[in-house]
Amino acid sequence: MNKILHKIYLFLILLFLYAPIATLVVLSFNASKTRAKWGGFTFKWYQALFQNEVILEAFYTTLLIALLSALFATIIGTIAAIAMNGMKKGSKAAFMAVTNIPMLNAEIVTGISLMLLFISFGMRFGFSTVLFAHITFNIPYVILSVLPRLKQMNPSTFEAALDLGASPVYAFFKVILPDIFPGIISGFLMAFTMSLDDFIITHFTKGPGLDTLSTKIYTELKKGIKPEMYSLSTLIFITVLILLLLVNKTPKDKKNKKGSLQEEIIL
Amino acid sequence: MKKVLFASIFTLLLASLTACGNNSSSENGEVIVYNWGEYIDPDVIGQFEEETGIKVIYDEFETNEIMYPKIEAGASDYDVVCPSDYMIQKMIENDLLAEINFDQMPNAVANIGTQYYEQSKSFDPENKYSVPYCWGTVGILYNKTMVTTEIDSWSDLWDESYADNILMQDSVRDSFMVALKLNGFSMNSTNPEELEIAKNSLIEQKPLVQAYVIDQVRDKMIGNEAALGVIYSGEAIFTQRENPDLEYVIPKEGTNIWIDSWVIPKEAKNKENAEKFIDFLCREDIALKNFEYITYSTPNNAAKELIEDAEIKNSPIAFPTLSDYSNLETFEYLGVDADELYNQLWKELKSE
Amino acid sequence: MNKKWLSFPYLLWAIGFIIIPLCMVFYYGFTDRDGVMTFENVVAIFSPEHRKALFLALLLSLISTILCIILAYPLSLILAKMGNGKNSFLVIIFILPMWMNFLLRTLAWQTLLEKNGVINSILTYLHLPSLTIINTPAAIILGMVYNFLPFMVLPIYNSLSKIDPNVMNAARDLGANGFQAFLKITLPLSMPGVISGITMVFVPALTTFVISTLLGGSKILLIGNVIEQEFTQASNWHLGSGLSVVLMIFIVISIVVSSLSDKDGEGAGF
Numbered sequence: 102m103n104k105i106l107h108k109i110y111l112f113l114i115l116l117f118l119y120a121p122i123a124t125l126v127v128l129s130f131n132a133s134k135t136r137a138k139w140g141g142f143t144f145k146w147y148q149a150l151f152q153n154e155v156i157l158e159a160f161y162t163t164l165l166i167a168l169l170s171a172l173f174a175t176i177i178g179t180i181a182a183i184a185m186n187g188m189k190k191g192s193k194a195a196f197m198a199v200t201n202i203p204m205l206n207a208e209i210v211t212g213i214s215l216m217l218l219f220i221s222f223g224m225r226f227g228f229s230t231v232l233f234a235h236i237t238f239n240i241p242y243v244i245l246s247v248l249p250r251l252k253q254m255n256p257s258t259f260e261a262a263l264d265l266g267a268s269p270v271y272a273f274f275k276v277i278l279p280d281i282f283p284g285i286i287s288g289f290l291m292a293f294t295m296s297l298d299d300f301i302i303t304h305f306t307k308g309p310g311l312d313t314l315s316t317k318i319y320t321e322l323k324k325g326i327k328p329e330m331y332s333l334s335t336l337i338f339i340t341v342l343i344l345l346l347l348v349n350k351t352p353k354d355k356k357n358k359k360g361s362l363q364e365e366i367i368l
Numbered sequence: 369m370k371k372v373l374f375a376s377i378f379t380l381l382l383a384s385l386t387a388c389g390n391n392s393s394s395e396n397g398e399v400i401v402y403n404w405g406e407y408i409d410p411d412v413i414g415q416f417e418e419e420t421g422i423k424v425i426y427d428e429f430e431t432n433e434i435m436y437p438k439i440e441a442g443a444s445d446y447d448v449v450c451p452s453d454y455m456i457q458k459m460i461e462n463d464l465l466a467e468i469n470f471d472q473m474p475n476a477v478a479n480i481g482t483q484y485y486e487q488s489k490s491f492d493p494e495n496k497y498s499v500p501y502c503w504g505t506v507g508i509l510y511n512k513t514m515v516t517t518e519i520d521s522w523s524d525l526w527d528e529s530y531a532d533n534i535l536m537q538d539s540v541r542d543s544f545m546v547a548l549k550l551n552g553f554s555m556n557s558t559n560p561e562e563l564e565i566a567k568n569s570l571i572e573q574k575p576l577v578q579a580y581v582i583d584q585v586r587d588k589m590i591g592n593e594a595a596l597g598v599i600y601s602g603e604a605i606f607t608q609r610e611n612p613d614l615e616y617v618i619p620k621e622g623t624n625i626w627i628d629s630w631v632i633p634k635e636a637k638n639k640e641n642a643e644k645f646i647d648f649l650c651r652e653d654i655a656l657k658n659f660e661y662i663t664y665s666t667p668n669n670a671a672k673e674l675i676e677d678a679e680i681k682n683s684p685i686a687f688p689t690l691s692d693y694s695n696l697e698t699f700e701y702l703g704v705d706a707d708e709l710y711n712q713l714w715k716e717l718k719s720e
Numbered sequence: 721m722n723k724k725w726l727s728f729p730y731l732l733w734a735i736g737f738i739i740i741p742l743c744m745v746f747y748y749g750f751t752d753r754d755g756v757m758t759f760e761n762v763v764a765i766f767s768p769e770h771r772k773a774l775f776l777a778l779l780l781s782l783i784s785t786i787l788c789i790i791l792a793y794p795l796s797l798i799l800a801k802m803g804n805g806k807n808s809f810l811v812i813i814f815i816l817p818m819w820m821n822f823l824l825r826t827l828a829w830q831t832l833l834e835k836n837g838v839i840n841s842i843l844t845y846l847h848l849p850s851l852t853i854i855n856t857p858a859a860i861i862l863g864m865v866y867n868f869l870p871f872m873v874l875p876i877y878n879s880l881s882k883i884d885p886n887v888m889n890a891a892r893d894l895g896a897n898g899f900q901a902f903l904k905i906t907l908p909l910s911m912p913g914v915i916s917g918i919t920m921v922f923v924p925a926l927t928t929f930v931i932s933t934l935l936g937g938s939k940i941l942l943i944g945n946v947i948e949q950e951f952t953q954a955s956n957w958h959l960g961s962g963l964s965v966v967l968m969i970f971i972v973i974s975i976v977v978s979s980l981s982d983k984d985g986e987g988a989g990f
Contacts, residue, residue, distance in 0.1 A: 107798045114795055117866065118817050121828030124838060125820060128831070135610060136831055137591025155410065181730030188727070196727070199734045202742065206971060207927030209944065210964040213951055214741030221744065226444045237737040240730065294815070298822050300930070308444045309400050310425035318823045320405035320428045322934075325587055326827065334820050341819050345812055433953045538938045540953065579855045579937025593835050704753075711954040718941035719769035719776075 122338065129331035136326065146328040150336075153329050156317065160333060163313040166228075166303075167296040170235035175289045177236070178243025183277070185244070186251040204241045211238060212305035219306065226308030234306040235296045242295060243288035250284030251277075396421040399641035402435065402446040403428055404628070407502070408649075409661035416648050422641050430582075431539070439464055442635050448642040452628050454541075454699035456498050457491035459631065461701065465497045466632045472643050473499070475650035484667035488627060490698045498629035499646050502664040504601035505625050505688060505696075506542065507618040509585065511611075514595035522550040522619045525596060526569070531576045535588060535597035538580035540714045541699060542624070543570060546598060549621045555697050558706040567713040571720050580718075589614055600626075602664030604685050616685050622695020627667070748961035761962020770946060770963065777942040778970075780857060781925035784864035785872075788921045789914065791865070792872035796913075797906075799873075800880040811877060815870050826863055826934050833859055833935070855937030863931040864921075871920035879913030880906070915977070923971055943967060 129147070133140025150156060185196050203211055215234045224230055254277070262272035278285075300315035307316055314333070321327055401413075405428040413424050427446070429435040432455040438444055439459070451459065459465050470477055476499045484500040492498045510519045514533065517524065525534055525546065537543055545555040547566035557563060578594050585597040590610045599607075604616035630646045632639055648654060655671035665686050666672060675681040690696060702710075752758045764770055799811060817825065832838045833854040840850045853859045883906065891901040929944035938945075943963065950960030 107801075110794060111798060114791065115813070118814065118869070120832060121825045121866070122817055122820055124828040124831050125824055128828075133610075135587050135590050136827075137587045137593070137836075138610065177729055177733060180726050184725075184727035184730070196730075199738060202738050206923075207944065207947075207964065207967055208924070209927060209929065209948055209951075210745060210967065211741075213957075213960070213964070214745045215737065217744040217748065217957075218737070218741040220441045226438075233737060237733070240733070294818055298818055300823060309402060309427035309446060311427075314821055315823060318821055320430055322430075322584075322823065322827070325406075325584070326824070330821075330824065334824055338816075338820055341816065345809065345816070431953065433955060437955060437957075538933075574939070577937075577939065580939060581937065588834075591834070591836055707954065708956065711949070711956070715769045715773075715941065715946060715949070718938070718945075719772040 125331050126335045126338070129328065129335045131328065131331075134325070134328060146332040147336075150329040150332045153327075155312075156314075156327070156329050156333060159312040159314050159317045162228075162311060163297060163315070166231055166235055166313060167293050170232055170239050170296045171289050171292040173232075173236045174239035174292045175243050175285060178240045178288060178292075179247050179281070179285055181240070182244045182247035182251060186248065200241045200244050203238045204245075208238075208299075208301040209305075212302040215302065216305040226306065227311055228308075230306045230308065231303055231311065231313075234302050235299065238299070238302060239292035239296060242291040243285070246288035246291060247281055247284040250281040254280050397638055397641055398423040398425055399638050399645050400425045400445060400447045401427065401645065402438075402449040404450060405430060407450065407628075407662055407664075409658050412649070412654055412657055415654070416645060420641075420644060420648070422644065424645070439633050439635075445635060445637050446633055447636040447638045448630055448632055448645055450501055450628050450630055452699070453488075453491045453626055454701045456629060456631055458701040459633075460492060460497055464634055466634045466636060466639060467496045468499065468632060468646070469643060472640070473647040473650070475647045475652075479650050479652055479655065479668045479670040481667055481669040484627065487625070487698065488629065491700065492629075498631050499650065500627050500629045500667040501649065502602065502662070503625070503627040503667055504665045505618050506537075506545065506598065506600055506623050507604070507616055509589055509597045509599040509604055509607060509614055509616050511589065511592060511595050512613050512615055514592070519596065519615075519617055520620050522546050522621050524619075525598070526550070526573050526576070528576060530595050532578050533595035534573075534577050535585050535594045536573075536577050536580045537585075537598045538582050540710050542598065543580070543714070543717075544710060545624050545699075547573075549619070549623065549695070552621070555624060556700045556702065558702050558709070560709065563709060563713055567717055570717050574717065574720055600664070601685050601688075602662065605663040605680070605683070608685075618688065618693055620694075622693065622697065625690065625696045625698055627698065745961045745964055748958050749965040750962070752958055761959045762965055764959060764962060765966045769941070770943070773941045773946050774943045774966075776857075776940065777926050777944065780861055780942065781864065781922050784861050784868065784925045785918055785922045787861065787865050788869055788872040789917070792869060792876055792917065793910075793914070796873055796877040796880050796910075799877050811874075814873055818870060822867065823930065823934075826867065826931060829859075829863055829866065830854065830934055833862075854935065855939055857936070857940055859935040860932050860940060860942075863935040864925045864928065867931065868921040868925055871924075872917040875913040875916045875920065876910060877913070879910045883909050919977075926970065927967060 128136055130142050130144070131139055132143040132145070181196075185193050188196065212234070215230075215237070219226065219230050219233075259272055259276050262276045263269065267275065298315070299313075300319060303313050303316055304319065307313070312320075314330075318326065318330060321330065399422055401424055403426070407428075413426060416422070417424055427444075429438075432451050435449065435451060436455060436458070439446060439449060440462070456465075480500055484503065485495050487503075488495060488498055488500060508519055508522075508524065510524075516529065517527065524530070525536070536546070541555075544563070544566055547569040548555045548557055548562065550569060551562070551565055553559075553562045553566065557566075579588075581588065585599045586603045586607050588594055589597050589599070589607050592611070592613075599616070601616065604614070607614050608616070630649070632642045632646075636642055649658065650668060652668060652670035652674055655666050655668035656674045659666040659668075659671060659675070663686075672681065672687065680686055749761050750757055750759065752760065765774060795814075830837075833851070834840070835850075835852065835854065837854070843850050853862070887905055887909075888901055891905050892898075896904065927944045927947075929942065929948040932938075932940055932942045932945055947960050947963050947967070950956045950963065954960075
């Protein structure tokens with residue numbers, strides 16, 4: 102009985118979460134150019150998508166920025182987390198407060214403050230300004246997922262390695278890194294996702310000729326979304342879904358290990 | 369697992385970096401264009417690049433107000449921009465624009481109707497800074513099957529029988545234009561009393577309004593979501609094609625007749641290419657192509673002659689005979705203080 | 721272990737891209753167009769329309785946060801109870817929607833909720849009364865809950881799944897019934913997750929302007945809309961910055977609240 106209730110509850114929440122997604126998927130097959138009218142079933146937007154260089158370019162930029170910003174944020178953030186783990190309470194709290202600022206500040210304030218910064222330093226708006234902005238708001242996600250891992254670690258293993266003659270760098274790669282690796286991966290993926298989905302901060306820091314999917318969609322919002330956008334979203338969604346299903350379908354004996362890794366990935 | 373992950377990340381990185389590398393500029397330099405969203409036929413850009421060998425870097429903005437600070441800050445070197453009338457005036461006043469060399473632009477001189485240059489004098493008195501690109505009116509789009517009265521006046525937007533069936537423009541000046549015209553004032557009024565009256569009209573109207581939207585008026589009217597909507601004439605043609613029940617009217621109290629024109633910022637690094645670009649857009653076949661794509665009225669008389677569909681060519685929506693209407697005005701830049709007053713009243717309306 | 725120097729890269733980054741930009745917002749917030757110092761832009765929050773917009777934003781984000789807790793807590797409990805191999809997949813299912821663009825998802829709600837939208841078409845087909853919440857505060861709340869629910873689910877789920885089952889078993893052995901055990905053990909142990917979920921939902925909901933524009937038909941002015949308008953439409957950056965400074969006060973309050981209830985100072989977040 103309880104189990105059935107649980108299932109029903111899960112189903113309702115899933116319905117709530119996926120209703121808009123289903124709508125977008127359906128719209129991607131809508132022959133009419135406006136979302137207000139159903140004009141019959143078609144695949145033409147999928148064809149059009151692969152000829153639409155503007156959208157493909159925006160998609161490419163989005164991925165590139167997400168990847169680079171997540172990567173840099175992971176490196177800077179992991180190093181910062183290791184440093185913070187060894188700090189005294191006071192300075193650690195100070196660092197934590199600073200880390201919280203971009204996460205908790207209104208996105209619009211972060212975006213505008215970065216825009217003001219770039220303008221006053223006379224930087225040319227473009228790829229690099231967006232990248233800097235994304236790294237900035239991504240670092241906290243990495244720090245927050247690596248820190249708990251570090252805390253669970255036994256500090257004596259690292260010292261033991263040093264005592265046994267390992268260089269600090271070697272000991273780091275052999276002892277610390279494997280232990281905190283799931284946290285690093287989860288931070289990286291979180292950062293990647295946040296970067297992918299960001300609109301407001303990109304909007305204020307981008308320059309001419311540079312568009313991510315989000316900013317492209319925003320300019321289109323006012324004129325009506327191009328149906329190719331729906332088909333691109335559908336393709337992204339299906340790809341991610343298939344990847345997840347594949348990971349989930351791995352053989353039993355490996356599954357436990359992967360299952361736990363996967364869990365770390367998202368949390 | 370780890371190794372695979374790292375390997376794939378680095379291949380991706382490497383691939384992306386090499387892709388960045390071949391960003392070579394074309395033989396004849398580049399031109400950076402800043403235009404409204406969906407305001408050009410994408411093929412036209414490709415054609416320009418092909419014919420001239422100039423690489424086009426294309427960027428879009430959503431409103432004049434979003435565009436302005438980017439030009440003012442000079443953080444991005446745009447070469448050619450397409451603002452509206454009042455914004456051009458503001459840019460001229462703040463010394464942000466370069467004079468255009470019309471000697472280099474035979475098409476702009478020959479093809480653009482003189483009446484449009486005449487009209488442009490209200491914001492560009494000597495016709496030195498701007499070349500008209502699109503123009504139009506603002507009016508009411510209504511659904512014939514959903515209205516019971518004759519629609520010919522702004523006051524129809526205050527008719528209670530259309531409660532929750534009215535779409536207004538989500539922009540300060542456009543909404544105040546409607547209310548100011550309704551009350552018989554100039555839409556460039558800076559008189560606080562007149563503006564207060566206009567604001568009160570809008571507050572009175574607010575319960576009847578379904579939503580304040582920008583160009584989504586288009587989708588919503590096509591989908592029969594509302595009976596009446598304030599819309600730009602260029603959108604009207606498109607919506608009628610999709611939904612034949614829709615009709616466009618210019619209200620009898622008069623309206624806004626607007627022009628979007630190409631200008632060249634003072635900081636432009638490729639001024640000559642920018643002029644080539646503008647002149648290219650003034651070529652009759654190109655202007656025709658653009659007109660067919662964006663459906664906003666073209667000031668290009670030569671292109672208008674080429675339109676094959678007589679219905680469009682003689683359409684009172686696309687090419688109204690302006691002398692038939694009274695009280696047509698064009699927006700002017702009203703200065704910082706008036707801008708602040710408008711915004712203040714707008715917020716008061718929205719928070720009501 | 722002295723690893724102090726390791727903090728330098730981040731320190732430099734934080735100063736350059738977090739602290740300095742923040743100072744610039746403060747500078748703009750406390751000056752007028754001529755660069756003269758003034759408190760006008762901050763005090764402007766007390767003008768009736770700003771006060772109303774702030775109040776409405778606080779109210780709507782508060783309601784959304786509460787709804788998120790109500791929806792997310794049972795969900796996280798169910799997810800945490802389900803078998804281990806399965807639940808990681810299930811949890812992913814809950815953040816998968818985030819890979820569809822945020823603007824498109826919100827726009828899709830417009831298509832669903834409109835007068836002639838998908839939901840109403842289904843309702844009419846079933847001869848049920850139609851639903852008219854588009855362009856009302858209810859639609860904004862729905863949009864907020866929809867967009868920010870994963871931020872509530874993840875931390876709560878995370879803290880729930882960290883609870884050692886032995887503790888629960890011990891409580892049951894000592895005679896506590898299911899409800900008592902939940903009240904005395906599960907709930908308190910999951911509090912850090914709830915707290916961090918609250919900040920993760922409340923703050924973005926408080927400052928949003930996209931959701932209120934798309935689903936509220938621009939008829940409802942939230943403080944985020946005011947600030948956005950000052951920057952993008954009115955070009956009054958000083959007033960926009962001043963109001964942002966005020967908004968930051970509320971954000972600082974939530975930081976303090978969450979750090980008080982999270983003594984280790986590292987957040988139960990992700």
